[in-house]
Amino acid sequence: MSGTYIKSDNDHGVLILTMHDPKTRNAIGLDMMEELEEELDRFESSPDLRALVLTGSDPSFCSGANVKTMNEDNESAGTTTLPDSESPWDILNQAWDKQSSSNSRPRDLIEGVRYVPLRLHNLQKPSIAAVNGSAIGLGMGIALSCDIRFASENARFSEMFVRRGLIPADGSCWQLPRMIGLGKTFMLQYTGDILSAPESLELGIVNKVTDHDQLMEETLKLAHRIASGATYSMALIKKLIHESLNTGLEESLKLAGPAQDIARQTMDHKEGVKAFVEKRKPNFTGR
Numbered sequence: 001m002s003g004t005y006i007k008s009d010n011d012h013g014v015l016i017l018t019m020h021d022p023k024t025r026n027a028i029g030l031d032m033m034e035e036l037e038e039e040l041d042r043f044e045s046s047p048d049l050r051a052l053v054l055t056g057s058d059p060s061f062c063s064g065a066n067v068k069t070m071n072e073d074n075e076s077a078g079t080t081t082l083p084d085s086e087s088p089w090d091i092l093n094q095a096w097d098k099q100s101s102s103n104s105r106p107r108d109l110i111e112g113v114r115y116v117p118l119r120l121h122n123l124q125k126p127s128i129a130a131v132n133g134s135a136i137g138l139g140m141g142i143a144l145s146c147d148i149r150f151a152s153e154n155a156r157f158s159e160m161f162v163r164r165g166l167i168p169a170d171g172s173c174w175q176l177p178r179m180i181g182l183g184k185t186f187m188l189q190y191t192g193d194i195l196s197a198p199e200s201l202e203l204g205i206v207n208k209v210t211d212h213d214q215l216m217e218e219t220l221k222l223a224h225r226i227a228s229g230a231t232y233s234m235a236l237i238k239k240l241i242h243e244s245l246n247t248g249l250e251e252s253l254k255l256a257g258p259a260q261d262i263a264r265q266t267m268d269h270k271e272g273v274k275a276f277v278e279k280r281k282p283n284f285t286g287r
Contacts, residue, residue, distance in 0.1 A: 005032035007057075008039055014223040015039070015049045019056040026056040028138060029066035033113050040119055050286050051227035052123065053219055054146055055130040062139030064160065065113050113138060117171040120145035121242075124235040126226045130219040131155040131197075131206065141170030144179070147238065149205065150219045152212040155197040157205060163192040178245055180204050230268035231286035 002008045007018040017039050019026040028036075043049050056062050082091060099109060110118060120127060120142065129135075129146035137160045143149055159176075161168045168189055176185040180203050188195070197209045210218045226234070236259045244252045263269055267287045275282035 003035035003038075006035040006039055010049065011220060012224065013048060013050045013227045014053055014220060015043050015051070016053045016055070016220075019054075019062050022057055024066060024068075025060035025063035025134065026139070027063045027066045028113050028116065028142070030112060033116055036116065037119060040123065044124060047286065050125060050231045051223045052125060052127040052146075053130050053216075053223050054120070054127065054142070055132055055216070055219075056139075058132055059154065060133040060139075061129075061131045061135040061155065062142055063134055064137030064139050067164075114169055114171075117141045117145040117175075121171070124238065125231060126223075126234055126238075128219055128223055128226075130215055131157075132212070132215055134158075136160050137168075138170045141168065141172045141175070144172055144175040144205070148207050148222070150208050150210060150215060150222070151197045151200060151206040152210055152215040153197050154212045155200065155206070155209075156194050157200050158192055158194040159189045160192045162190060176205075228284060230266070230272065230282075230284045232266050232268055233263050236263055 005019065005021050007020050009016040009018075017036065019028065019032065019036070021027060021029075021032060026032075040052075043052055102109075107115070116138070126148075127146040128148045128150060129143040131143050131149060131151040133152070133154050134156045135143045136156070136158045140157050140159060143157070159168055159172060167173075173185075173189070176188065184203060187193070195203070195205070197206065200206045201209050208218065240252070240256055240259055243255055247255070268282075268284045271284060272282050
């Protein structure tokens with residue numbers, strides 16, 4: 001099942017989704033987002049699909065949001081002037097106060113393609129980004145939203161927003177400090193510098209760098225290994241990791257108790273113990 005902008009392939013329980021819009025180097029617009037959301041819904045609802053690999057059609061992973069659409073929106077919106085008498089933080093705090101007093105649903109406050117990183121972040125099944133080329137702006141945010149990132153030697157990463165007079169509204173202001181620390185995040189987001197694959201590996205943005213022609217082979221090797229594991233327990237692990245980003249050790253240990261109780265009730269736990277006793281490889285089903 002493939003659409004116009006998202007190519008889909010089921011490789012023995014691993015769903016491979018390829019962002020495909022060569023004329024824009026896989027820039028993500030509303031049409032691509034709609035197709036991607038449909039595929040992610042199918043991925044989560046199908047028990048036979050147990051891990052996700054997200055990549056792009058060569059030579060790019062994702063060049064960001066559709067700038068042509070953005071320019072058309074700017075031209076139709078006209079111009080406004082921000083008051084010089086108030087600081088950027090004062091103006092922003094006023095906007096936040098207005099937002100918090102609205103009756104809008106949380107989903108409605110994350111407009112357009114900015115929702116994609118959150119959708120990926122909240123997947124309850126494992127995800128791997130196979131970054132085959134440039135991951136720029138929102139494209140980098142999408143890669144960061146996957147659980148694991150493999151990059152080819154051709155991969156490039158950039159928080160390009162500031163070079164367009166914008167801010168990283170794709171979640172990377174939350175993701176990057178937790179991955180690489182504050183100082184390195186400020187450096188990347190203040191400059192919009194382009195990182196090579198080795199530089200991204202050194203910073204901890206990617207888990208592994210491969211030869212370009214080995215990227216999918218290496219990524220799928222890991223994806224199949226993960227997909228054959230106890231994916232129900234992995235969903236619990238992912239939730240605990242996410243919660244731990246905002247809690248202390250004591251609270252994290254408290255949260256882990258109920259999670260372990262649930263894990264003990266799974267068929268995979270019973271199979272894991274049985275396989276250990278019988279000295280054989282377990283046959284996990286993700287249940």
